[in-house]
Amino acid sequence: MDTLRKPPRRILIIEGHPDPSPQRLCHALAEAYREGAREAGHTLRTLILGDLDIPLLTSRSDWESPRGIVEICQQDLLWAEHVVVIYPLWLGDVPAVLKAFLEQVLRPDLRLIRSVRPRAGCSRGGPRGWSSPWACRAGSISAGSARTASEASAATSSSS
Structure with missing residues (x-):
């Protein structure tokens, strides 16, 4: 059975709950995923959006010049071979902090295209x-x- 095992991957876990409290279900789910991925030999990084100061886009200059935490998050995305996003569904949508994160980080010049399906x-x-x-x-x-x-x-x- 070990011959069927896939090689270790670089996994980025994005916790999209705005409350960084460990009592939240999303954090428990992320921790369970982390434990399983570690046991399987994968390399992990985690972004807990509730702990980050993700700025809102308010002007064209904000969009054209990403700074600080946005650039760090972009580097984490480029590092990852597999991305897991865990978030609550609020009123049928994702929390505002996750929207702000995606808006800031997934810019047109970020090259995430790989040979994946x-x-x-x-x-x-x-x-x-x-x-x-x-x-x-x-x-x-x-x-x-x-x-x-x-x-x-x-x-x-x-x-x-």
């Missing part, structure tokens, strides 16, 4: 029949029908 999924909770305009936005792929980016692109171009 990305998968996308969407999950939402709430009372039966409850729906939100923010949950599972157009263009997202539901967990039950995950496709690679190239398959989704081919489907879009063939239907137009």
Whole structure:
């Protein structure tokens, strides 16, 4: 069985809960993932967004010149071969701190493209029949029908 084991990977865990308190479920899930990944021999880094001072974008100059913690987070993303994002679903959407993080860090000049087969999924909770305009936005792929980016692109171009 050891011959089927995959080589160790560099994994970045992003904890997207704005409260850094260890009592939060998201932090417990991240810790469980960390333990399993360590036992499997992977190298880990963790970003706990509740502990970081992620600035909001308020001007064009903020967008054009990332500084400080934003550059450090970008380096962590570039280092990673696998990224895990754990966050609560609030009112059908991600917390504002995670949105600010993604807005700041995922800039057009950041080169994250690798020879991987990305998968996308969407999950939402709430009372039966409850729906939100923010949950599972157009263009997202539901967990039950995950496709690679190239398959989704081919489907879009063939239907137009």
